[in-house]
Amino acid sequence: MVFLTFVQGGQSLIFQIGKTDLEKTMxxxxxxxxxxxxxxxxxxxxxxxxxxxPLFYSTSFGGAYWAWMALLFCxxxxxxxxxxxxxxxxxxxxxxFDIFLVINGFGILLVGVVVATFFTGSEFVVNKAxxxxxxxxxxxxxxxxxxxxxxxxxxxNLLLGLAVLFLARILAELYFIxxxxxxxxxARSRKxxxxxxxxxxxxxxxxxxxxxxxxxxxVDPDTQVVSLVGAKYLHNLIEMPIVALVFVVGxxxxxxxxxxxxxxxxxxxxxxxxxxxxxxxxxALLLLAGWNNTAYYPSTADIQSSLxxxxxxxxxxxxxxxxxxxxxxxxxxxxxYKAWKAINGKPIDAAEMNGNDMKY
Amino acid sequence: xxxLDLSLVDWSRAQFALTAIYHWLFVPLTLGLGVIVxxxxxxxxxxxxxxxxxxAKFWMKLFGINFAVxxxxxxxxxxxxxxxxxxxxxxVGDIFGAPLAIEGIMAFFMESTFIxxxxxxxxxxxxxxxxxxxxxxxxxxxxxxxxxxVANAWMQFPDGMHxxxxxxxxxxxxxxxxxxxxxxxxxxxHTVTSSWIVGSAFVVAISAWFLLxxxxxxxxxxxxxxxxxxxxxxxxxxxxxxDSSAYQVAQKQPMKLAAMEGLYKGENKAGxxxxxxxxxxxxxxxxxxxxxxxNIKVPGMLSLMANRDLNTxxxxxxxxxxGGYPTVSKTGVAGVALSADEKRAKGTLxxxxxxxxxxAKTAGNDSLAxxxxxxxxxxxxxxxxxxxxxxxxxxxxxxxxxxxxHLMVIIGMFLILFFIVTWYMNKKDLMKSQKWMLWISxxxxxxxxxxxxxxxxxxxxxxxxxxxxxxxxxxxxxxHIGAGAVETTFILxxxxxxxxxxxxxxxxxxxxKKGPEGLNQ
Numbered sequence: 001m002v003f004l005t006f007v008q009g010g011q012s013l014i015f016q017i018g019k020t021d022l023e024k025t026m027x028x029x030x031x032x033x034x035x036x037x038x039x040x041x042x043x044x045x046x047x048x049x050x051x052x053x054p055l056f057y058s059t060s061f062g063g064a065y066w067a068w069m070a071l072l073f074c075x076x077x078x079x080x081x082x083x084x085x086x087x088x089x090x091x092x093x094x095x096x097f098d099i100f101l102v103i104n105g106f107g108i109l110l111v112g113v114v115v116a117t118f119f120t121g122s123e124f125v126v127n128k129a130x131x132x133x134x135x136x137x138x139x140x141x142x143x144x145x146x147x148x149x150x151x152x153x154x155x156x157n158l159l160l161g162l163a164v165l166f167l168a169r170i171l172a173e174l175y176f177i178x179x180x181x182x183x184x185x186x187a188r189s190r191k192x193x194x195x196x197x198x199x200x201x202x203x204x205x206x207x208x209x210x211x212x213x214x215x216x217x218x219v220d221p222d223t224q225v226v227s228l229v230g231a232k233y234l235h236n237l238i239e240m241p242i243v244a245l246v247f248v249v250g251x252x253x254x255x256x257x258x259x260x261x262x263x264x265x266x267x268x269x270x271x272x273x274x275x276x277x278x279x280x281x282x283x284a285l286l287l288l289a290g291w292n293n294t295a296y297y298p299s300t301a302d303i304q305s306s307l308x309x310x311x312x313x314x315x316x317x318x319x320x321x322x323x324x325x326x327x328x329x330x331x332x333x334x335x336x337y338k339a340w341k342a343i344n345g346k347p348i349d350a351a352e353m354n355g356n357d358m359k360y
Numbered sequence: 361x362x363x364l365d366l367s368l369v370d371w372s373r374a375q376f377a378l379t380a381i382y383h384w385l386f387v388p389l390t391l392g393l394g395v396i397v398x399x400x401x402x403x404x405x406x407x408x409x410x411x412x413x414x415x416a417k418f419w420m421k422l423f424g425i426n427f428a429v430x431x432x433x434x435x436x437x438x439x440x441x442x443x444x445x446x447x448x449x450x451x452v453g454d455i456f457g458a459p460l461a462i463e464g465i466m467a468f469f470m471e472s473t474f475i476x477x478x479x480x481x482x483x484x485x486x487x488x489x490x491x492x493x494x495x496x497x498x499x500x501x502x503x504x505x506x507x508x509x510v511a512n513a514w515m516q517f518p519d520g521m522h523x524x525x526x527x528x529x530x531x532x533x534x535x536x537x538x539x540x541x542x543x544x545x546x547x548x549x550h551t552v553t554s555s556w557i558v559g560s561a562f563v564v565a566i567s568a569w570f571l572l573x574x575x576x577x578x579x580x581x582x583x584x585x586x587x588x589x590x591x592x593x594x595x596x597x598x599x600x601x602x603d604s605s606a607y608q609v610a611q612k613q614p615m616k617l618a619a620m621e622g623l624y625k626g627e628n629k630a631g632x633x634x635x636x637x638x639x640x641x642x643x644x645x646x647x648x649x650x651x652x653x654x655n656i657k658v659p660g661m662l663s664l665m666a667n668r669d670l671n672t673x674x675x676x677x678x679x680x681x682x683g684g685y686p687t688v689s690k691t692g693v694a695g696v697a698l699s700a701d702e703k704r705a706k707g708t709l710x711x712x713x714x715x716x717x718x719x720a721k722t723a724g725n726d727s728l729a730x731x732x733x734x735x736x737x738x739x740x741x742x743x744x745x746x747x748x749x750x751x752x753x754x755x756x757x758x759x760x761x762x763x764x765x766h767l768m769v770i771i772g773m774f775l776i777l778f779f780i781v782t783w784y785m786n787k788k789d790l791m792k793s794q795k796w797m798l799w800i801s802x803x804x805x806x807x808x809x810x811x812x813x814x815x816x817x818x819x820x821x822x823x824x825x826x827x828x829x830x831x832x833x834x835x836x837x838x839x840h841i842g843a844g845a846v847e848t849t850f851i852l853x854x855x856x857x858x859x860x861x862x863x864x865x866x867x868x869x870x871x872x873k874k875g876p877e878g879l880n881q
Contacts, residue, residue: 033476034476037473039472040464040468040469040471043435044464044465045464046442047461050441050457050460051457051458054454054457054529057442058442058449058450062444062445062446062449062839063446065841072443075432075435076860079432079435080428080432083424083427084425089863089867090863090866129718131528132712132714132718137747138446139450139528140447140450147845314531317531318454318457318531322462326465328465335470336469336473339474342477343477343485
């Protein structure tokens, strides 16, 4: 899912990199052949969170209602825009559907903001005993009337949101460089790559340093009591050297992909370095947020309501079932690789867009 | 004391129903048309006849237009469990979440990977690879249907789980009991085969339009050849699986069956309503007003369908509320049905036992906790009744359930006849000369959709007030948000889905008018 954020990033660039209708069509088509994957990973993410952390699903989705609804609206627009944009009789016109794609592209900022709340906290209360109150049996309640939109008012959340947006755009630019044979698109992708990298570094490093020195939500392993601890996430990084290593490798890999592409014009594989690097970096960030006796979804309204892996996960039996099912993942990755290879074997060019093949 | 706003429950229901109804406009066509397209491409693969490729590509294009909106509405449904039914998500998420996650891993990845090859791979991969991709796309869609229907069936017949009072949720105890529940199997087979009917009716209707316009006659004839056989197979299998589905309803959700048949007072050798008009003056099960203005029954058939025995008793709404009628358990033990009041008393005992168990645990009184746990386990099968304020809440909307059920059955029977006639006339090359049949073919398409939607309305309206049968009513399952927020998103979704539906239909009509030659416009 992290790797595939290049689809959203690319959508945010449609009007900036694509100046003619043909250029826009090439951009949309190279992204469009992957949009189902972003959807699939999103649905699987939803299902996996539901199956593994039902209390998170219940608390966050039911509480941060407007934040999740905004994100869902963005994704509805994406699903239809690829298929409908160039079709006659599409009611709203190609430009409208392209604008929908751009809206969805910038919607990735919301994902970053939601992830940032894993460090900064949200305003909710969980009381499982409520279930026996037949007049009001709801166990998770959100304390802020904005129901999730308040997360947008927190600067630290916004910084990660912007960092994720710029990273998605970086991945998209590297993906365009790899998959589209067109001089103008190549040149503009490189130009935006430089700018987006600079903005990404500013946002991400500010968020990172701020988070590492800020107070974090520690869990007492014996009593499960949650408390605020200074520089908790920095401690986590130091106390989990493997996570620190994954983080460093991830960041270096992202930077390698970018710099190599910028320095060497013939190098087009930067997407693989930056994509895999992004996955490793986000994995390390998530482990910093939830591992090493840390509450991964902290509550600022009632600190003891904070969600930890142990108090919000599924039963051992269900997790075992999910683990067995997860054995299928290598097989899934194998056929995805084979299909991608078959479809992406030849880069997109103007001739293909003007030909008789199916296109978006 | 804060209480739940009941309009929140209604708006949450309305929003989920709206999304589900829109979603189900697109899914059956994906499932049905997908198989037809795969068969057409198989013909191309085997014969090398370019005409079959052209035909397959034409229907594939329509498949793609339909697919996108199905995906968009589907993702909303998944997340609405969290956004609108958060209490439900915790209470049964340990069981319900697993099929959704497995659906993603096993089905969606397959579908999304191979659909790209199916659309864009014609000139990039070999014929065999492409054909396999087309089949894998529709197999992926069908596997997806399996898992979501397993999840839905579990809500109608909760099995393979136990309640954990410490975590205050239901936890999975047997994955196989969840997967192979008889309700899940009959629901899956009935839903998928009924979707084949929609796909077939779609192909026949559009082919009929081509014949009426005297265009693409070869394409139309070949398409009808496949769709008529597939549609007939679908209708026969749907009738067979529908019977087993009704049997499961009778065994596990007798109130739903009573609503489906408008049966207020139970009968021995109960008859099945063939045609009937409900009495609009009847407002409550106990108002003494006759249920029907008019009806024609097939004697004994309801008993046969419900119990596989013509001479057995089928309880009506009043019997299910008042109890007292004789029952036989799965193990053959005779008993007497509990009344709704008795069930509510047991449900209240279960809820109170859970509360006292938690208090005893907090106070460190393990012996009392043990007593309360035993009391909870004994009464847990009626847990949801503890949240029912008035026993009349236990009766679903009878007119809506009754009429949608009978409409579904009547249209279903018509569809069997329709596909037989279509198959025969196409075989004898009579279709193009019989305009009346071409018009019937086109008018049958909306009927197939109505039939399919009716099935879901019966299944979902008929089980109210339960989200999880007997365990959790809808009023216990909602999120704690303002009714106004849900009302707003309901309106936004309604507008957005409607615009998308109109766009889709407009694109589809343009594409059909262009025919196979206009595939890239």
